[in-house]
Amino acid sequence: MLQYFRKIWRDIGRPSVHYSIGALTLGGFIAGIMFWGGFNTALEATNTEEFCISCHEMQENVYQELRQTIHFSNRSGVRATCPDCHVPHGWTDKIGRKMQATKEVWGKIFQTINTREKFLEKRRELAEHEWARLSANNSLECRNCHNFDFMDFTAQSPRASEQHSTSLASGVKTCIDCHKGIAHELPDMAGVEGY
Amino acid sequence: MNRLNWTVTGFGILALCCLTLVAADEIATLRQGAAIDEEVVAEAIPRVIDTDVRPQRNYPMQPPTIPHKTRGYELNLQVNKCMSCHARTRTEESRAPMISVTHYMNRDGNFLAEVSPRRYFCNQCHVNQTAARPLIENTFEDMDVLLEKRSEKEQED
Numbered sequence: 001m002l003q004y005f006r007k008i009w010r011d012i013g014r015p016s017v018h019y020s021i022g023a024l025t026l027g028g029f030i031a032g033i034m035f036w037g038g039f040n041t042a043l044e045a046t047n048t049e050e051f052c053i054s055c056h057e058m059q060e061n062v063y064q065e066l067r068q069t070i071h072f073s074n075r076s077g078v079r080a081t082c083p084d085c086h087v088p089h090g091w092t093d094k095i096g097r098k099m100q101a102t103k104e105v106w107g108k109i110f111q112t113i114n115t116r117e118k119f120l121e122k123r124r125e126l127a128e129h130e131w132a133r134l135s136a137n138n139s140l141e142c143r144n145c146h147n148f149d150f151m152d153f154t155a156q157s158p159r160a161s162e163q164h165s166t167s168l169a170s171g172v173k174t175c176i177d178c179h180k181g182i183a184h185e186l187p188d189m190a191g192v193e194g195y
Numbered sequence: 196m197n198r199l200n201w202t203v204t205g206f207g208i209l210a211l212c213c214l215t216l217v218a219a220d221e222i223a224t225l226r227q228g229a230a231i232d233e234e235v236v237a238e239a240i241p242r243v244i245d246t247d248v249r250p251q252r253n254y255p256m257q258p259p260t261i262p263h264k265t266r267g268y269e270l271n272l273q274v275n276k277c278m279s280c281h282a283r284t285r286t287e288e289s290r291a292p293m294i295s296v297t298h299y300m301n302r303d304g305n306f307l308a309e310v311s312p313r314r315y316f317c318n319q320c321h322v323n324q325t326a327a328r329p330l331i332e333n334t335f336e337d338m339d340v341l342l343e344k345r346s347e348k349e350q351e352d
Contacts (some may be wrong), residue, residue, distance in 0.1 A: 179268060186269050195278070195279050
């Protein structure tokens with residue numbers, strides 16, 4: 001076995017005997033494009049709502065709750081899908097989040113939330129992960145659509161415009177500080193600041 | 196079946212038809228004049244008033260109405276979204292009115308540290324208002340108006 005790896009290592013280190021440098025470069029280039037395209041396609045395929053709710057854990061719990069909210073159905077018909085809020089749109093952050101999300105594969109295999117009861121029991125912990133993430137990145141996913149610079153305070157209710165023009169504008173608060181549970185039901189909120 | 200039976204059945208059907216007509220007439224008033232087999236087109240859902248202006252109460256004991264939208268506000272055993280602004284500990288930041296002291300009283304009149312369980316479900320008494328036209332005219336008169344009327348009457352007498 002060790003011999004075999006040694007041979008491969010030697011072969012890699014040696015110059016090519018049969019193929020021209022042009023063929024190798026071009027071949028590598030084409031293979032690179034194909035690999036990159038394939039990788040991105042696969043990545044984007046996992047970044048759809050269809051993919052998320054292909055697991056019953058998501059389909060029967062969080063997705064059903066989302067359907068009741070303004071992020072699913074509203075007057076103008078613009079809606080948010082799972083990855084819009086749960087996956088950053090920038091590439092680097094997206095890859096980081098996707099690597100984190102491999103934990104969810106573990107959860108699926110070991111059935112950590114495969115029943116409603118288990119899900120409810122774990123909901124506080126899962127919710128806290130999301131709150132922590134959104135607090136840390138200044139509610140980046142909210143701001144992909146809700147751009148503060150283009151908010152019309154005059155079109156908001158007095159209460160909302162007051163809070164948005166003070167606490168949010170000064171950066172003391174971020175979206176998630178007040179808008180928890182806007183797309184899903186909340187867990188037991190005992191001890192959460194502001195509840 | 197003999198003839199008598201047919202007659203009885205015939206009368207029965209006739210009577211039923213009459214009853215249905217009467218019933219339809221009675222129901223018609225509640226159904227905007229539509230017959231029982233017609234489908235009435237529902238009116239558009241009116242907008243919820245969202246002015247944040249605290250409305251005057253019609254009588255001192257009236258639970259104040261909610262002058263803002265509450266769509267999606269969760270109110271269950273795990274969360275009470277209303278209290279995230281109206282709780283005693285939250286009012287400084289939210290500048291919302293604190294729930295009145297009676298909400299902390301249990302039925303024996305003792306004050307509790309937290310909102311009393313019997314007062315927990317806010318929307319049992321407090322509701323949004325919509326900009327809908329009233330279905331029937333409201334002749335309610337404030338007690339101040341009543342007192343004024345009486346004093347006017349006494350002066351006349």
